[in-house]
Amino acid sequence: MNAPNKSGWKPESPVGHEGVHEGPATVTGNRALMLEEPLIFEIGTTETTGVDFEFAGNLDLAGVEQPAKPTQNVPSRLGSHARKGEIGLPGLTEPETVRHYTRLSRQNYAIDLGLFPLGSCTMKHNPRLNEKVARMPGFADVHPLQPVDTVRGALEVMNELAHWLLKLTGMHGVAMSPKAGAHGELCGILCIRAALEARGDARKVILVPESAHGTNPATAAFAGYEVEDIPATAEGRVDLEALKQRLGPDVAGVMITNPNTCGLFERDMKAISDAVHAAGGFVYCDGANFNAIVGKVRPGDLGVDAMHINLHKTFSTPHGGGGPGSGPVVLSEALAPFGPLPYTARDGDGVVHLVEEENADEFEHPRAFGRMTAFHGQMGMFTRALTYILSHGADGLKQVAEDAVLNANYVLRSLDEVLDAPFGPSGPCMHEALFSDKGFGEGMSTLDLAKGLIDEGFHPMTMYFPLVVHGAMLVEPTETESKAGLDQFIAALRSVAERAKAGDESLKASPYYAPRRRLDETQAARKPVLAWKEPSPPGGPAAPSEVGGR
């Protein structure tokens, strides 16, 4: 089945893998627009550079050419520290560089190419105005340690973004410096620990649901806590009664993702918070899925004490192939006094200040637990996120959540008769639809379905997460997809799902049409090759691997 797009166009002759005419092999290994590209180490040389200098220096450094016209020469102050021997860095001229990376770029899937339904990752469109703003010289070309009078605009950006985050979450304070979601989690957990220590309460345990992101237990352990599971109900939510049973004087807090990783809103969130507070603990909320509820409900109204916000999810800063992110943490009145330095504060005259170690007392923040990073946080992400927020406004952000949830439910209900939706019967989902591999043909897996979806031109959904569902497939379309785009995706997913259910063996070897077929991950881990090495001469022995055993 081929889905028409808005205009009714559809491919003329849809072909399965068996219908493809295998052409002759090519000398280059290229296949028309699918271009192979060597490593820079294989095409560059240490003699080549793509950068010209006004003047190339006249110091006695190995490998540096003598300049034609030195203006002023001075003796070196490197002493005995000068670098000897070749570094081994290949260089390319600008045209070669641009071509190398452009060719590499074409081997990537990206939101700009199509729907990217990774559950819990919120792969939404990245507005280009954000990029333009972040590159304004007043933001891009300022040093973090300039005198504060020369960077008041940057501080105002931080403060304005902080204001929005507080309003949108109904919280009391915000730590802006965490560098990404997991760093924000750490910040929140450290605030909890600092607050407990301030009252002389040495609690040891953090409770985390089994369905949580791996970062949650890793963070709690990194902060020195023991981690225990919170049981879930059959309908995919935290088991409130079981949680209440476990609460006690040793429990520092709970980490709950809401909406959770099954794509469901934790209906009992307020009751959970009340129970945790009554037992003397704190509530950490993983805000990875805030996109589903922004402008619809405020975590502060549900009793949350700390929540990180992934600016690279809800607020559209680009994922960049794995970062950089940004993870400001909003804090309740109980935890705000412990938030880390630095942060910004507006005084009575409207001037925004940078509050650091030296003036924390002056700004009545003497109990900060410390500092999580050099400098002041991800400014380049703050400018982008604020631009996004101002573009949407309070009304647009509410619409974002509504459309994100609408799109996810549309996917869920369009596919739940072909794919098993374990929590489908219990009601609507939030921003992501969860399916399982129940009903697949003998030997067919979620991985096979995902790889089949690649051949249909889509990035697969999140696979095998959350762990509580067998062969989980978590689909988060986001609000920036059109209905026609969703219909096309649904048709593709339906087709691949039907093949998986029918036991279509051809799926096992998919993808067929990607730049690479399935990659051997076992070999990669068993004999790790993590850096380029000059190949050994023909006939000579292969370079031995010295990576230790497990």
Added chain:
Amino acid sequence: MRYLPLTDTDRSAMLETIGASDIDALFADVPEEARLSGPIEGLPMHASEMAVEKHMRRLSKKNLAAADAAFFLGAGAYRHHVPASVDHIIQRGEFLTAYTPYQPEIAQGTLQMLFEFQSQVARLYGCAVANASMYDGSTACWEAISMAGRITKKRRALLSRGLHPHYVNVVETMAKFTGDDIASDWPRLEAQYDEDALIAQMTDDMSCVVVQYPDILGRLPDLQKIADAAHDKGALLIVANTEPVALGAIEAPGNLGADIVVGEGQAIGVGLQFGGPYLGLFAVTNEKHVRQMPGRLCGETVDAEGKRGFVLTLSTREQHIRREKATSNICTNSGLCALAFSVHMTLLGEKGLRALAAENHRLACLAADRLAQVPGVTVLNESFFNEFTVRLGQDARAVVRRLADDGVLAGVSLGRLYPNREELADGLVVAVTETTSEQDIETLAAALEETLT
């Protein structure tokens, strides 16, 4: 709303497919008393691209951009010329709007780039293996200490006096919670780095010694001497570098006995950006330590047809597999900054990096000699790369503020970095790069001369 493709007709049709009466039916699980009825009050409504751009431009104009000043700031963040093609490449949507390469068949662009990046960093640092990046230098520094603890099974770290104070603060903050014992001290204004003082503090229960190279005052410690002493105590040497361009001129830490080399990669390709996002670099000299490393690693393999390809590997160290037993909780790192670094480094190549480093050093030497002629100014350093410390004989922080009013950003005062250390108050750290002109140096010298006399 220009970013939301659904029309009202679409929305109605979709609700019908779903079988929901209205949008609120989809939010039925949110308790009614917590559900907001309309847009949050007191916040503006959506705005046009033109209006938002105007607002943001107004804020940006309140900052003094480095390009509009005679600029001498460093201390962990450096201003270098970034070729135009770097920014062009990182804005290609296939890089900019991709996710972590979890589906390697359609992420070879990012993966090959990461493999090249890891190889470049390993070579720059003189190490065997580098990872696919950390958040920044300061967090990488803490992760290295944490890793040294896992390897040596000891929980005491010795930080050298020349380590960036923000890095020290990050380490001490984390150690407060993990129970690690951290020995740290502030720097002394001495012309040469005092290796013997550091060695005298070494004890058998140390997991590691952390040395910044060049240090916060710009001096060049004798790493080999420190490495030998640390190894004698059964400790690892962690070297932190905040200026990667320096390694085009000075010996790589990995070639001088370092076990773990971490650093800030911002200087190459990334730009100042008021402190972030930056790029944490992390590498080890001994391949046997790879399984204790934090963060993502990209490795080479083959596909089902035998073609070379790349994947994220050794993920049994990581949080999404190991959960509470992971080597770190890091997930998202600095992928796009790693790309910027790698592109810039490819443009430079060995030849360009050497030339860039030489030009930085030449101009820094020139600046040091010129400032030494200013009455009241003493240059502290005997050795340095592109950053050195001068003493002004009066509160350097106040001098920096005064000069800023005249469009001269004179450097980072030690008073800013160590607010409570009176004995450091007259120190000023001055960084000079290829973006500094000889005229800028004259401007700074003249401004100091005027304000000091």
